[in-house]
Amino acid sequence: GAVVSQHPSRVICKSGTSVKIECRSLDFQATTMFWYRQFPKQSLMLMATSNEGSKATYEQGVEKDKFLINHASLTLSTLTVTSAHPEDSSFYICSASRGRELWSNQPQHFGDGTRLSIL
Amino acid sequence: AQKITQTQPGMFVQEKEAVTLDCTYDTSDQSYGLFWYKQPSSGEMIFLIYQGSYDEQNATEGRYSLNFQKARKSANLVISASQLGDSAMYFCVSSSGGSEKLVFGKGTKLTVNP
Numbered sequence: 145g146a147v148v149s150q151h152p153s154r155v156i157c158k159s160g161t162s163v164k165i166e167c168r169s170l171d172f173q174a175t176t177m178f179w180y181r182q183f184p185k186q187s188l189m190l191m192a193t194s195n196e197g198s199k200a201t202y203e204q205g206v207e208k209d210k211f212l213i214n215h216a217s218l219t220l221s222t223l224t225v226t227s228a229h230p231e232d233s234s235f236y237i238c239s240a241s242r243g244r245e246l247w248s249n250q251p252q253h254f255g256d257g258t259r260l261s262i263l
Numbered sequence: 264a265q266k267i268t269q270t271q272p273g274m275f276v277q278e279k280e281a282v283t284l285d286c287t288y289d290t291s292d293q294s295y296g297l298f299w300y301k302q303p304s305s306g307e308m309i310f311l312i313y314q315g316s317y318d319e320q321n322a323t324e325g326r327y328s329l330n331f332q333k334a335r336k337s338a339n340l341v342i343s344a345s346q347l348g349d350s351a352m353y354f355c356v357s358s359s360g361g362s363e364k365l366v367f368g369k370g371t372k373l374t375v376n377p
Contacts, residue, residue: 176363187354187367188308235306241363251298251358252365254308 147171148240150255158263159230165223165258167238173218174240178252179211182235194221228262235259265290267355267368275374276345283330284340284371286355292316295359297338299329302352302370314338316359345375 147170155163167177176195180188192213194200200213210232212224221240225232239252266289276282288297295316301309314322314329322329330339338357342349355368 178364187369190364193364237306237308239308243363250310251296251313251356251363253310254300257306259306 148238148253148255150238150258152258153256154259154261156261156263157228160227161262163225163228163260165225165236165238165260167221167223167240167255169219169240169253172240172242172253174221175218175243176241177215177221178239178241179213179221179223180237180239182237182257184235188237191223225260228260230262233260233262265292265295265357265359265366267357267366269355269368269371271371272369273372273374275376276342278347278375278377279344281341281343282345282373284342284353284355284373286338286340286368288336288338288355288357290336290357290359292359295357297329297331298356298358298365299327299338299340300354300356301349302354304351308354311353312340342373347375347377349373350375 149168151166179191182188191206192200192202194213194215196215196218202208215221237257239254241252268287297314299311312322312324312327312329314331321331326343328341352370352372354370356365358365
């Protein structure tokens with residue numbers, strides 16, 4: 145099946161550091177990629193939607209200058225948490241979509257997530 | 264706006280028994296999709312099953328079946344013959360209209376007891 149690779153799986157860094165998380169679709173071209181944030185024992189919260197070659201669309205309340213998204217190609221999207229602070233600590237998950245016509249198989253293919261801890 | 268409601272924060276089931284996880288949805292769209300994902304403690308999201316709004320048959324995938332009652336706007340997940348490895352969070356998810364965005368319920372934490 146389709147595979148999405150997310151790297152790194154875990155990051156621990158000091159406050160003020162910028163952290164980049166990569167999301168790659170390994171065996172398909174993703175029409176759209178999504179970034180989610182998940183707090184402990186809560187559901188996934190969509191942060192932004194990105195399409196290759198265009199600016200990401202951020203959900204209400206998400207700081208676009210804090211969470212920079214670059215969708216460089218049909219197989220790679222990156223999320224950079226700029227000047228991270230302890231409140232940015234969370235579980236971040238990316239997903240990739242191949243398009244609605246393939247939803248019966250799986251609507252979005254998820255990466256394994258990144259646990260970000262800011263000290 | 265779409266909304267997914269999962270009213271069971273936690274469920275317990277004995278190994279080898281069946282369990283039903285409840286999900287109701289609210290949408291005004293005629294075309295929509297309903298999905299269930301499993302999230303073990305390790306964090307990855309595992310796709311389980313899909314039901315399209317126009318599908319007349321309930322979806323089944325191995326031990327998973329989706330009890331789709333369109334008039335009631337419910338899409339309950341039934342897991343038969345529970346296994347210890349089924350212990351996880353389960354999310355009911357929807358998408359509708361022309362959007363590829365997914366709307367997640369709050370999730371149900373399933374614990375399978377030996």
